Amino acid sequence: MRIRDSFATALGGLKHGRMRAVLTMLGIVIGISSVIILMSIGQSAQDYIINQVQSIGSNLIFVIPGGSSGSKFSAPASAQGIVIKTLVKADLDALKRETSITAAAPVVSGQAQAFYGDNSVNVGYQGTTADLFPIRALTLKEGYALTSDDVNAFNHVAVIGPDLATTLFGRLDPVGKYLRLGNVSFRVSGILSKGGIGPGGVDQGNIVIIPITVAQGEMLGINYYNMLVIEGNNDYNIDFVQNRIKSVLRQNHGVTDPNKDDFTIRTQADALAILGSITSVLTLFLTAIACISLVVGGVGIMNIMLVSVTERTKEIGLRKAVGATDNDILQQFLVESVLLTFLGGLIGIIVGAIVVTAIYFGVTLFTSTEWTFALPMSAILIAVAVSTITGLLFGIYPARKAGRKSPMEALRYE
Secondary structure: OOHHHHHHHHHHHHHHOHHHHHHHHHHHHHHHHHHHHHHHHHHHHHHHHHHHHHOOOOOEEEEEEOOOOOOOOOOOHHHHOOOOOOOOHHHHHHHHOOOOEEEEEEEEEEEEEEEEOOEEEEEEEEEEOOOHHHHOOOOEEEEOOOOHHHHHOOOOEEEEOHHHHHHHHOOOOOOOOEEEEOOEEEEEEEEEOOOOEOHHHOEHHHEEEEEHHHHHHHHHOOOOOOEEEEEEOOOOOHHHHHHHHHHHHHHHHOOOOHHHOOEEEEEHHHHHHHHHHHHHHHHHHHHHHHHHHHHHHHHHHHHHHHHHHHHOHHHHHHHHHOOOOHHHHHHHHHHHHHHHHHHHHHHHHHHHHHHHHHHHHHHHHHOOOOOOOOOOHHHHHHHHHHHHHHHHHHHHHHHHHHHOOOHHHHHHOO
């Protein structure tokens, strides 16, 4: 029997049992659309996170006190809650003298309750210098950023995130008004133009940025830094800049063994590599879960095909009686199985694409999230391949069972 005839016969069989065919395909449709939706959402989420990290700056370097095991995936001691006091002003001054470094800003951080009127909220605050704003490309939608005079004069001024401005001040204009951070009052000098996640997972929308002199002297009572944010000179390779930072800090700290560094250096490339690994694993995990529904759909197809073989026993006997071979019968039922899964896969692709598009428009229209539309070709190829393979794998047994039926027994079947 020619393939064309097998297809025609298979289509006739599907038309004869339309409702059964629809219900059979439903499992494949759900499985395929789930795979496409989850892979697309995973890709969009990965793009969103990477874009957020890249928006901080591509040539930024972060120096954190405390050594690590050397792997970019290992956390420095300070990130594990251990207080380390190795980064000080002498280190910052030495690094600023390096020609491979454009600018450097110290950062200290803490948590406190912020108050305005009857409103209060727990926030994270950062003490820093005026250099941090151009380094991090932090822009303001209102007011002005910290200045060198603010830092040197211990001025009690603060730049706040846009979400915090809404939480504390509501519809009032926060600029010029005073908020209380713990027991210390600050005049709001400016509001950041956007929130998002900053280095170290800091919520920029709810942050308070104050002069480092005030943060160290009045808020925290320390004389060391929690982090140095460094902008590398674009005329130098980022690896060269890292090596210069290591050299300067080792000299300042008297470190002669590279394995005993009391600081950790991280770059944007490190952050992107870590985030990429995490999101890829999550996407793979979610896709694997979605594939389970494909297996369930495949089992459903096999069961329906076995029922179909039983119901069409006389038809099989008649075909064999007029000359059809075992291979002809096997081919007929196998084509029918593949056709079921292929049609289900095609519908699943369409449904998945519609849902992904709806999610994109929903997120972009009703939230401020910079969500990207992603419909990976790999998801579609996987969907087509898996649906076809599922039809073959779960259709072989019923097809072989049909092909091996004896024509005499088949014709006598009631």
